[in-house]
């Protein structure tokens with residue numbers, strides 16, 4: 001379980017509070033207006049931002065003081081975190097060893113995850129020569145390879161068209177099932193939330209609310225969310 005216990009964090013004039021828990025293996029959307037604190041919530045879990053108050057616990061262990069690279073998670077942003085000077089296989093291999101000194105078994109594993117995301121035969125290509133969807137697949141292959149128990153997604157497919165985005169979310173769903181990951185996904189699109197996440201954390205007026213069933217939330221949105229959805 002991922003727990004936000006009595007969390008408060010300030011960024012300039014803005015304060016976000018959170019007191020909630022996310023069950024193991026859950027897929028949870030994070031929605032709220034622009035500037036409501038969605039990325040801030042993920043940054044707390046990732047360890048990019050320390051809380052001013054409260055604790056974040058994973059399986060009962062306080063994550064305070066654990067550096068981002070040692071946290072039990074993978075993060076995917078919109079830019080897909082790909083390195084332009086490295087080829088596809090290297091970009092994926094980084095997920096196992098930042099120095100890329102992979103042993104034969106690890107190299108084989110890179111090949112397997114590239115096959116799993118439909119990129120077999122593209123190992124030597126650079127990210128710039130790939131389509132947006134293919135770049136997304138490279139990033140997801142790395143997530144699959146790392147198989148960390150928490151996956152944080154900050155609108156990673158926002159730049160893709162609707163069909164491709166749906167395909168990518170489907171792939172994320174498969175990877176999450178395969179790895180058993182608990183997923184937090186920031187999105188501006190309620191359709192993505194409905195499609196991907198049975199539960200949703202709504203952030204409104206500086207408060208991240210405990211997860212609620214997504215469909216019920218979208219069917220009868222509270223005033224703040226209704227204004228945002230338009």
Ligand SMILES: Nc1ncnc2c1ncn2[C@@H]1O[C@H](COP(=O)(O)OP(=O)(O)OP(=O)(O)O)[C@@H](O)[C@H]1O
Nearest residue numbers: 011012013014032033034035036037038039040041
């Ligand atoms: N480095 C910073 N310094 C000061 N204030 C910040 C900083 N980063 C974010 N903020 C403020 O914190 C609040 C929450 O920002 P955050 O990026 O978490 O919102 P968001 O919901 O992810 O927004 P968006 O949907 O536009 O990406 C905003 O009011 C923002 O202005």
